[in-house]
Amino acid sequence: MSGASAVPATAAPAAASAPPTADRWYPLRRLAEALLAPLLALVAAAALFSVFLLFLGQSPLEFVELVWRGAFGSWFSIQNTVQRAAPLLLTALCVALPGQLGLVIIGGEAAVVLGGLMATVAALPLVNTGPWVVVPVMAIAGAAMGAFWIGISGWLRAKLNVNETIASLVLAYIGLALFNHFVEGVLRDPASLNKPSTYGIGEQNMLDLVPWLEIHPGLPVGILACVAAWILIYRTSLGFASRVTGGNLRAAMLQGLPVTRLILLACALGGACAGLAGAIQVAAEFGRANASLNAGYGYTGILIAFLARFNPLAILPMALLLGGLDAAGGLLQRRMDLPDATILVLQGMIFVMILASDTLYGRIRWFQPRGGA
C-alpha cells in the first residue's frame, strides 16, 4: 500500500571532516530529491494499478500500449490530449498559486464555470463587433469573475480565519448552483431544448485552432501562464515573500510581510487563471455557456498541482500526462471494455501515492546538505 516508503534509506556516511564551506552540490541533490520522490510514487501507483488490472484479468501492458496510442500515438491523439490538457494547465495554477502560501484551494471548478458564464454574458452585447473586441473582453470578464470567486475564499481566510479548503469547496457548490440558475433561467436560449444553454457568442467570434499546428488555442495561453507564474514565484520578491509565508506564517508576520494582501493576491491570481480557462473553453469549444463547462477540470487541476508539487513548470508535463490519460479513456473503453471510471481509479492511486511520497523528503541522508553549509 505504501510501497514508496519501503525504499531503503541509502545512508551515506556523513562528511564529518568536510571543510566549513557551503555544500556546492546541495542544490543539485535537492533537485534530484524533488524528482525522485514523485517518480517513485508514480512507479508505485503504476505497480498498484497493474495489480488491480491483473486482478480483473486484464493486461497492464495492453493498458499502457492503448494509453500511449490514445494519448500520444498520432497527431490526432496529441491534438486530443492537448485539448484536454489546456484548461488543466490553468486550473492547476488555481491550486498551485495559493499553494505557495500553504493554502489548499479546491474550489477551482466554480471559477471555471462562472468564468465561462461571465465571459459569455460579456460577449453577448458585443456579438456584432468582431472577434478582436469580443475575445479580449471575454478573457478579461472570465478572469475577473474567477478572481472574484476564489478571492472570496482568500478574503474569508485572511480576514475571518475561515478554513480556505472547506470554504472554497462550499463556494464551489454555491457557484454551480448560481451557474445552473442563470443558464436554466434568465440567460437560457429557448432554442436549447435538451441541453440548457445560454445564447451563443457567434461562430465568427470563436477562437480558431492554433494555425499550422492545429491545436487547442488554450495551450499557448496555459504555457505562458505557467511560465509567468514560475517567474512570479521564483524570481520576484513577491514570490519570495509568498514562499516565506507558506513556510512559516509566524516568521512572515514577524518580518512584517503583508500576509493578508499576499493571500488575497495569490487567490485572485489563481482564480483568474481558472476563470480564464472557462472563458477559453467557451470561446474555443462550446460557443456558449452550458453544462459542458462543468467537466471536472477544476478537480483534476488539484491533482496536477499536487503532482507538480506546486511548481508551475512541473505542471506542464503533469497536465499533459493526465490530459493524455483522459484522452485515452475512449479507446480503453472500446478495446478493453473498461468503464470510464478506470481513469478515476488510476488518478486516485496516483494521488494517494504522491501524497504518501511526501514522507520521503528529508529521510534519505544523501540528499541532505553536508559540511558547514
Added chain:
Amino acid sequence: MSDSLATVLLAMLAGSLRVSTPFLFVSIGECLTEKSGRINLGNEGVLVLGAMVAYATSYETGSPWIGVLAAAFAGLLLGALHGAVCSLARVNDVAMGIAIMLAGTGIAFFFGKPYIQPSAPLLPGIPFGWWSGSSQVQNALLVCPLFLLGIAAAIGLHWCFNATRVGLRIRIVGDSQDAALALGLPIDRIRFLATACGSALAGIGGAFLSLYYPGSWNEGLSSGQGLMAVALVVFARWNPIYCIYASLLFGAAGALGPSLQTVGITWGYYLFYAAPYIVTLVVLIITARGGRSLAGMPGQLSIGR
C-alpha cells in the same frame, strides 16, 4: 395560504428526517476522527463507496442489512488507508483526504457500473405516523431505522467521550500530543483506529443514500454531504449530541427547494438547492470569528493551525 405553508413545513420535516441521516452518520464519524486530532475529507469518497457497496451487496444477497454491514466494512478499509498513510511523517491530512475522496469515488464508479440498472431490496421504514389519518403525515413520519441507529450512535459516542477510558484517551491524543507522549499513549494507533471507525460510520451514511433515500445507486448520488459534514462538525463544536441537531438543520435546508416545489414555487429551484451550502458557509464564518481558540476544538487539529 396557511394550507400551503403547512404543506411546505410538513414536506420540510419529512425531508429533514430523510436528508439528515447521511449528514448524521458522516458527522459523528468525522467527529470521532477529529477528536483524535486528525481531519478526514475522504469521508466524501467513503460515502459514495458505502452507497455502492451497500446497494451491490443488498442486490446480490437479497438482504439490505448485510448491505449496511458491507458498507461499514468498506468505509473501515478506506478509513484505514487514510489513517495509515497520514501516520507517516510530513503527510498532509487535508490533501490526503482529497486523494481518498478521488480514490473512493473512482472505485465506487468502477465497480458500481453494473448496478445502476437493477433494483435491490431497500431498507424498510418504521411508520411513526400510524396515529394520523393524513397520508402526507404518515409519509413524513416513515422513519428509517438507520436514523434511530444514528441517534443511538451519537449518544453512545457522547457517552464514550465523557465517561470511558477509551474516550478520554482519544481526547488526550487529539488535544495535546505532548500530554499523550508523556502518558505513553500509542498516538498513531489511536488516531488510526479513530479514523477507520469514523469512516465505517460514514460508510453506513452511504448505505442510507442507496438503500433508503433516494434509494437507488447512481453516480450523482452524493452531492458533497461528506465534505459538508466537516463544516457541520465545526458547527456542532465537536459534540456528537449537537451533531444530531446540526444534521437536522442541514437536512431541513436541503429539503427547502423540493418542499417549495410541492406547492408550485419553482422559481429559483437551483438557488434553494444551494441553501445547505450557504448555511455551511455562514456557520463557518460565525464559528471562525472567535479566532484560534474555538471552544471544544481538538488542539492538534491541522485546520486550527
